[in-house]
Amino acid sequence: MDHESLHSTLTELAARHRVPGAQLAVIHEGERFLVHTGVCDTASGAPVERHTAFPVGSLTKPFTAALAMILVADGDVDLDEPLRGQLPEFGAGELVTLRQLLSHTSGLPSDVPEGSDEAGGGDRARWVARYCRTADLTHAPGTVFSYSNIGYVVVGRLIEAVTGMSWQEAISAILLEPLGTRPAFVVGAPATRPVATGHAVQAVRDRVVPIPDQDLPEVEMPNGALALSAEDLVGFARLYFAGCPDPQPLDRATADDMCFDQLASIAIGPYGMADGWGLGWARFDDGAADVYGHNGTGDGTSCHLRFDPANGSAVALTANANTGAQLWDALVPRLRAMGLAVGDRPAPEPPTTPPPVPDDCPGRYTNGDTEFVVQPGADGGLLLSFGGAPHSELLCSPDLRFTMRELGSGARSPGRFVTDPATGRIGYLQITGRLAPRR
Structure with a gap:
């Protein structure tokens, strides 16, 4: 050096x-x-x-x-x-x-x-x-x-x-x-x-x-x-x-x-x-x-x-x-x-063939005044919106982790869904360290 x-x-x-x-x-x-x-x-x-x-x-x-x-x-x-x-x-x-x-x-x-x-x-x-x-x-x-x-x-x-x-x-x-x-x-x-x-x-x-x-x-x-x-x-x-x-x-x-x-x-x-x-x-x-x-x-x-x-x-x-x-x-x-x-x-590469998305991933997740909306995408994947506008597609892995790929720029960052131990269902969305409970 x-x-x-x-x-x-x-x-x-x-x-x-x-x-x-x-x-x-x-x-x-x-x-x-x-x-x-x-x-x-x-x-x-x-x-x-x-x-x-x-x-x-x-x-x-x-x-x-x-x-x-x-x-x-x-x-x-x-x-x-x-x-x-x-x-x-x-x-x-x-x-x-x-x-x-x-x-x-x-x-x-x-x-x-x-x-x-x-x-x-x-x-x-x-x-x-x-x-x-x-x-x-x-x-x-x-x-x-x-x-x-x-x-x-x-x-x-x-x-x-x-x-x-x-x-x-x-x-x-x-x-x-x-x-x-x-x-x-x-x-x-x-x-x-x-x-x-x-x-x-x-x-x-x-x-x-x-x-x-x-x-x-x-x-x-x-x-x-x-x-x-x-x-x-x-x-x-x-x-x-x-x-x-x-x-x-x-x-x-x-x-x-x-x-x-x-x-x-x-x-x-x-x-x-x-x-x-x-x-x-x-x-x-x-x-x-x-x-x-x-x-x-x-x-x-x-x-x-x-x-x-x-x-x-x-x-x-x-x-x-x-x-x-x-x-x-x-x-x-x-x-x-x-x-x-x-x-x-x-960052982990997303799977070349994304696995089926669990039924309970889509929904509304909130952290304070910020609301994240996860909904099915046109290709069977998931789409993330916040502020009322589509933001990213979520390329999921079998373990509920995903790569968030921003629409337009293609910038990538990791995230995941987290299961709520009390219910056994997906209870949280976590992106950039922010944890948003399901609404």
């Missing part, structure tokens, strides 16, 4: 997938490699530099989790006490703990409803009071994994209540500035460093279109507001290396706790996203080792971070196009060939 080979690989794959600009940072066998290619914005032509920040989307969540865990280490918050006492506006807090919020086992719905009151203004206290009641729980807390953006809105509000600062002020002062990281945010205060613009690759029209702004309600800042470089991301990953020296914002025990899988007793895990989940970090089984990390998708951006805390290796990719995930998928086998474990494995 060397800078030249990494740079040529990144440049080649970015061109293949029409990504205007990207960064790749690697720590491997004690060496650090930083390469970048392309432009921040096709409109201006400004080049991507080492310190260019990219909107990292949901990769913000591990930073929010780390900040919450610093408060736990300081004795300001308890991981396993229901949160209603410290957060009176959190109605579901009479049942839900911080551990459950950080590991996506709280039972809260996945996504903030579009156009929900207070979302744009950033008043998390008011928003949590209105949308995070016990009656809003989709699942019983602590029983299943279901990826929840709303859970991290609550974590952000808890941080504000404990510190007396806004989430943005707290993440900067308590976590990022001690790391020497100068953050940028896609909403809120103006950026203090160059931030790459997202882009939509429209293959049918053969064009790449800039997306000037990130469409993120301020209430969701703890979920996805950070903009960082690939160098920033691997610098953060170093906190979790076994040999990382003190002093650091995270003490050794806290860092280790965040990389401990929380799902041993959970009935339904994070199929389609990872092999397990810690306190903020996804766990990926790489065979000989567990690799941790997270993905983040913004409007026209795609960012990925993986690290092995045992051997001190890490890789981060930032890309400013919606095809960045395809770039990552193509990059993974190249990194493996260079001796770097990244945890990701190719």
Whole structure:
């Protein structure tokens, strides 16, 4: 592994997938490699530099989790006490703990409803009071994994209540500035460093279109507001290396706790996203080792971070196009060939001859305000719709797992139907880590 080979690989794959600009940072066998290619914005032509920040989307969540865990280490918050006492506006807090919020086992719905009151203004206290009641729980807390953006809105509000600062002020002062990281945010205060613009690759029209702004309600800042470089991301990953020296914002025990899988007793895990989940970090089984990390998708951006805390290796990719995930998928086998474990494995290929679809797969499944409708397709398969429009065909395997193939783009992702033990019938649909009970 060397800078030249990494740079040529990144440049080649970015061109293949029409990504205007990207960064790749690697720590491997004690060496650090930083390469970048392309432009921040096709409109201006400004080049991507080492310190260019990219909107990292949901990769913000591990930073929010780390900040919450610093408060736990300081004795300001308890991981396993229901949160209603410290957060009176959190109605579901009479049942839900911080551990459950950080590991996506709280039972809260996945996504903030579009156009929900207070979302744009950033008043998390008011928003949590209105949308995070016990009656809003989709699942019983602590029983299943279901990826929840709303859970991290609550974590952000808890941080504000404990510190007396806004989430943005707290993440900067308590976590990022001690790391020497100068953050940028896609909403809120103006950026203090160059931030790459997202882009939509429209293959049918053969064009790449800039997306000037990130469409993120301020209430969701703890979920996805950070903009960082690939160098920033691997610098953060170093906190979790076994040999990382003190002093650091995270003490050794806290860092280790965040990389401990929380799902041993959970009935339904994070199929389609990872092999397990810690306190903020996804766990990926790489065979000989567990690799941790997270993905983040913004409007026209795609960012990925993986690290092995045992051997001190890490890789981060930032890309400013919606095809960045395809770039990552193509990059993974190249990194493996260079001796770097990244945890990701190719998605299973759908069967060439799909088996008969069980009669009880079709139906309506809901997670919060999101409704998924599964119905028979014209060819005997299944069609998935949400938001009132057909979205994907489901190519099923005999074990009720399926490949979700988006109509039009052909993009693929894994999912499954899950049987309800109480009834013996299919009771859940799980896609992108979201678990939707049958309505």
